[in-house]
Amino acid sequence: MVTPQHSIELYTGARELGVKLSEVQHDLLLAYLALLIKWNKAYNLTAVRNPDEMVSRHLLDSLSILPYIGDSPSWLxxxxxxxxxxxxxxxxxxxxxxxxLDSxxxxxxxxxxxxLELKLANLQVIHSRAEAYQPEVPFSGIVSRAFSSLEDFSHWTRHLGGPDTRWLAMKGLHPADELVALPSDFHLDSEHALAVPGCQGQRHLLILRRTA
Structure with a gap:
């Protein structure tokens, strides 16, 4: 169940991240949290079982990458x-x-x-493996959150982007060893340490691009 404390934590945490939430966005994020809590009991959607941890570890963690989304119009x-x-x-x-995209x-x-419930007309849900998915046009941005190694992430998704696409990999500890194994047609464009309110441990965002 979503509580008033969750609402306060979301507003406060977003403000610490420099993210201004409209009332509609705040309410939609909490409605999403409520569905996540409800369905997680039966569907095992996330390893985080405690609703009190979900605001920081899921909502605020997701919001922490907002400054890096930029003008890119389509994201996977x-x-x-x-x-x-x-x-x-x-x-x-x-x-x-x-x-x-999820398999x-x-x-x-x-x-x-x-x-359906939140009426998110701009959201498309695809049931597929990344390497099997064939979109009609390349995405301008591709993001993953603790999905795989940087090597696998870039290898499995290179066909989903184009020359101007940015790949955003959300990580915990800085993956120096994974950067060494990056495929030759990818390079590290930038990296950022993220401070997520309420989250223990390190968070990093690595932005990759294809090498021309």
Missing amino acids: DVGSGGGMPGIPLAIMFPDKQITT NGKKTRFQTQVK
């Missing part, structure tokens, strides 16, 4: 699981096309239910 969230960060991105950027049917069914 690979291995989206319970919909993070794709669904919060769809809520925050109603003018962008957000696609979530787990239970998780994409949940995401489809969220799309």
Whole structure:
């Protein structure tokens, strides 16, 4: 159940991140949290079982990458699981096309239910493996959250982007060893330490690009 404390934690944490939430965005994020709590009991959508931890570890963690989304109009969230960060991105950027991709049917069914209940017209949910998915046009941004190694992330999704696409990998500890194994046609464009309110441990965002 979503409590008034969750509402306060979301508002306060977003403000610490420099994210200004409208009343509609705040309410939609909490409605998404309520669905996540409800469905998680049966569908095992996330390893975080305690609703009190979900605001920081899911909502605020997803919001922490907002400054790096930029003008890119179409985003793919690979291995989206319970919909993070794709669904919060769809809520925050109603003018962008957000696609979530996961090979787990239970998780994409949940995401489809969220799309219907929250009326997220800009959200597309795809049930597929990343390497098998063939979009009509490349995405301008591809994001993953604790999905795989940087090597696998870039290898499995290189066909989903174009020459101007940015790949955003959300990580915990800085993955120096994974950077060494990056495929030769990818390079590290920038890296950022993220301070997520209420989250213990390190958070890092690595931005990759294709090498021409």
